[in-house]
Amino acid sequence: MTSGRMVIDDRFELVERLGSGGMGTVWRAYDLALHREVALKEVRPSSATDDDPGRAQMMRERVLREARALARLDHPNVVTIHHIVDAPAMAHPWIVMELVRGQSLQERLAQGPLAPAEAARLGRGILAALRTAHEAGICHRDVKPANVLLRPDGSPVLTDFGIAAMQDSPGLTANGDVVGSPEYIAPERLRGQEGNPASDLWSLGMLLYVAVEDRHPMRRETPLATLAAVLNGHLPPPVQAGSLTNVLNALLRPDPAARPPAAELDWMLGQAAESVSAPPSAPPSATPHTAPSPMPPPDMRHGSGTPPPRPGAFHGQFPPGP
Template sequence: MTGKTVIDGRFELRDRLGSGGMGTVWRAFDLALQREVALKEVRLAETDMARLDAEVVRMMRERVMREARALARIDHPNVVTIHHIVDSPDTPHPWLVMELVRGRSLQERLSAGPMSPAEGAALGRGVLAALRAAHEAGICHRDVKPANVLLRADGTPVLTDFGIAVLEDASRVTATGGLVGSPEYIAPERLHGEEGNPASDLWSFGMLMYVAVEGAHPLRRPTTAATLAAVMTAPI
């Protein structure tokens, strides 16, 4: 393979692992330590970036860096580990260098069917422990869902994608005014504009656990608008 991209003169991009409106995650190789890592570009969608003025972009970048540093101080087996932060004038947006969790996502696991009660209990203990550690550090995840939980080879859950959560305030100043998160996992109070409440993560966690053991989401509807309406008004 020719024309390999190397970030910060050290991290060689290999494969794209996933992407969304808030960034892209890559499998990369650390040329200094000779090991594989995960590299995340933390950015808003290009269309949104074009609408933001320089001051908002600067504030967004600083918010990302501040929370990434806080997350990097968390040493917990159920929270993805951040090894390094790349933030320099040569890069248009920050990069987070994280551990590469070898395994599949909870979403992929659930595509094969719901979990047994014992398997679900182990999952729940791990994800709840991760959220407690994050909340104690002053971090709200805002996007707890099966796709953001990775399962190690031994089944241990690891909560990932904290990096995109910190961009919520910045994204709300864009012309789209969209919410960060998946509609069926967003807590009702967030739809009413209340942010920064750790309890919102616990709502999402409850929905995740229901899906894990029942195999279906109780509030998912055929359209996004109908799903959001169900989250706000449907009987639980």
């Protein structure tokens, strides 16, 4: 203890609790060795109970393996992991990460919706983070506004890969608990199809829908009713999406094979970000930590500028709502 505060590993002094969820608690902490503030994640998932040491050990091994994998990811839109604190005597591991100084996207959206072009620029940054993770064989599986932090300059940082670490097989646990947030989980995951990067793209599409529409189209009174709505697939068309409508049309398809590949999606988001609805003072290239102005995929550069149809792809409008 230092000044009445808890110190982890004789080095990291817990200062303030920043938030908590099913995968653990995040603290603002002070690194006594390097004299800097960091974020310290206490990885203590609610599913790994003390009366099941075998399951707790399995979860521990998975989260450490995942943390080591994420530590190799070097991208400004992915939260940086500095260190793992773990020892046999410790009840659970701690992950030391960069402290992102800014609010979460969830906190930002509580103040009102985003303009379509602004949401498109944000989406490109999140997509860049997902592409980096997917190329390393990691699916996030919990893309939602609470897991996107915004730096002071507005650039997004994708954080909390805890579900990717803690679960790597079923979409539902043996107890029937959803691995992921019901409102943002892709429908194919509810049917037991895991490991597809397109599932993260569905979640990104739902995040963007919520960001511009200021409402969640699948939210119901109970988690079970929300899951049923996701499986039912009746998505009301957006009314405020503007230049982002085509992106939402492409992402929020029940069939993961019908969603656009990442390169095409980046091009689409770039087009939406550069639309007339974008504020002239904030062009996409002026936003730090996002990809540069996109080049269209090779098969689009000499054509009409419209992505060619893919088998099973959806290029029309949302079906009528219920």
